[in-house]
Amino acid sequence: MIFFGTKGRSIKIDSGKFHCPSCKVEKEYEKKYVQDWFTLYFIPVFPIGSKKNEHIECTECKDIYHLDVIDYQPAPDASAIESEYEKALKNVLCLMILADEEVDIAEIKMVSNIFENLTKNKKFSENQINKIIKNIKQENLTVDDYLKKVRPYLNDGHRELIIKAMYLVATADGHLDDKESELVMQTATVLEMTSAHVKGVLLELDNQNKN
Numbered sequence: 001m002i003f004f005g006t007k008g009r010s011i012k013i014d015s016g017k018f019h020c021p022s023c024k025v026e027k028e029y030e031k032k033y034v035q036d037w038f039t040l041y042f043i044p045v046f047p048i049g050s051k052k053n054e055h056i057e058c059t060e061c062k063d064i065y066h067l068d069v070i071d072y073q074p075a076p077d078a079s080a081i082e083s084e085y086e087k088a089l090k091n092v093l094c095l096m097i098l099a100d101e102e103v104d105i106a107e108i109k110m111v112s113n114i115f116e117n118l119t120k121n122k123k124f125s126e127n128q129i130n131k132i133i134k135n136i137k138q139e140n141l142t143v144d145d146y147l148k149k150v151r152p153y154l155n156d157g158h159r160e161l162i163i164k165a166m167y168l169v170a171t172a173d174g175h176l177d178d179k180e181s182e183l184v185m186q187t188a189t190v191l192e193m194t195s196a197h198v199k200g201v202l203l204e205l206d207n208q209n210k211n
């Protein structure tokens with residue numbers, strides 16, 4: 001059997017210095033675009049798609065931003081620019097709240113806590129959560145569609161954290177049912193993660209919870 005498929009690759013086109021909102025000091029950045037490549041046995045062989053999704057990646061913290069971050073100048077009263085990963089994490093968490101169609105205050109509190117834990121104490125307020133939920137409903141977003149759109153902006157570590165976030169929401173009621181585990185595995189596929197990789201991530205999480 002021959003294994004073939006496609007995989008998005010980031011290619012560097014420029015570099016320079018910028019004020020990284022995440023590192024909070026001046027750092028080197030790399031400007032990159034994403035292109036789909038044809039893969040054979042998981043090895044990229046040749047490019048097939050157009051060059052798209054230009055972005056800025058901090059070489060220090062690996063966070064990814066839109067191009068306009070180059071002009072970002074920190075001001076004491078301005079709120080920090082969010083990385084694409086933080087935006088994605090917020091949206092995925094809200095999509096999980098909406099998965100069972102019901103939104104209750106306990107779920108909102110839980111999501112706020114999970115976000116804080118995964119981002120080392122960044123806040124995700126009830127107000128913000130309600131705003132995003134409203135937006136998701138209006139745009140009729142699904143987890144799949146949304147992640148396909150933001151996938152180029154997520155590095156490997158971010159993809160793992162998104163899977164962890166989904167798992168934490170799904171298991172908040174004490175167990176992971178078949179439908180929930182299917183959703184987690186499906187998301188992993190969209191994020192171009194192998195099932196072995198995901199199982200490793202979830203096992204690590206389980207071990208942390210036991211300790």
Ligand SMILES: [Zn+2]
Binds near residue numbers: 023027058059
């Ligand atoms: Zn940085």
